[in-house]
Amino acid sequence: MLTAQQLVILDRDGVINHDSDAYIKTLAEWVPYPSAISAIARLTQAGFTVAVATNQSGIARGYYDEATLNAMHERLNALVAAEGGHIAHIAYCPHGPDDQCDCRKPLPGLLADIQQQLNLTSLKGSWMVGDSLRDLQAGEAMGCRSVLVKTGKGEKTLAKGVGLEHALIYADLAAFVDDLVADVLN
Numbered sequence: 001m002l003t004a005q006q007l008v009i010l011d012r013d014g015v016i017n018h019d020s021d022a023y024i025k026t027l028a029e030w031v032p033y034p035s036a037i038s039a040i041a042r043l044t045q046a047g048f049t050v051a052v053a054t055n056q057s058g059i060a061r062g063y064y065d066e067a068t069l070n071a072m073h074e075r076l077n078a079l080v081a082a083e084g085g086h087i088a089h090i091a092y093c094p095h096g097p098d099d100q101c102d103c104r105k106p107l108p109g110l111l112a113d114i115q116q117q118l119n120l121t122s123l124k125g126s127w128m129v130g131d132s133l134r135d136l137q138a139g140e141a142m143g144c145r146s147v148l149v150k151t152g153k154g155e156k157t158l159a160k161g162v163g164l165e166h167a168l169i170y171a172d173l174a175a176f177v178d179d180l181v182a183d184v185l186n
Helices: 034-045 066-082 109-117 133-141 154-160 173-185
Strands: 007-010 049-055 089-093 127-130 145-149 167-170
Touching (some): 007 109, 034 049, 034 173, 049 066, 049 133, 109 133, 127 133, 145 154, 145 173, 167 173
Parallel strands (some): 007 049, 007 127, 145 167
C-alpha cells in the first residue's frame, strides 16, 4: 500500500519541461528536459509514486484546449514509460486566476485531488517539487516537504527569497532525485 512518504508530486512547466511566459500552447512547444524524464523513471524504479499538479490557465484564456493538453500529457506519459517509469496521476487546473476555483495553486485543490485519486489519507511527508512559490505553498498546505528547482521560474523565485524557509533547493529535478534515491538506497 502506498504511503505519503513514497509520493513525489511535481509541477509540470519549469520542472518537467521548458516553461514559457507566452504559455505552452501546442504539443510542439512542449519540450521536456531530458534529465527530468529519466529522473521520473528513476523515482519509479526506486519505489516512489509520481504525480503531477499543474496550473493550466491557458485553457481558460483560450490559448489551447483540453485535447491539446491531453496530447501533451500523453507524450509525457509515453516518454516516461519508454524510460521505465510511470506517472500515477496528472491533476490540472484549467481555470484562470479570477475564476474563484479551489484547485489553482497556491490553493491545495490539485493536491487534494491527487490524495483522493491515490487513496491516501494524508499527504503529510510527501514531496512537492516546483519552480514557484505557489507550488510550494500548495504543498505545504497539505503537509508536503518542499523542493524548489532552479529551472523554469526557479531562479527568479529563489532571488525573491520569500517563503522558502522550509524548501530544499536543487539545480533541477534530476539533482533532487539523485539525492532522494541515494538516501533510499543507503
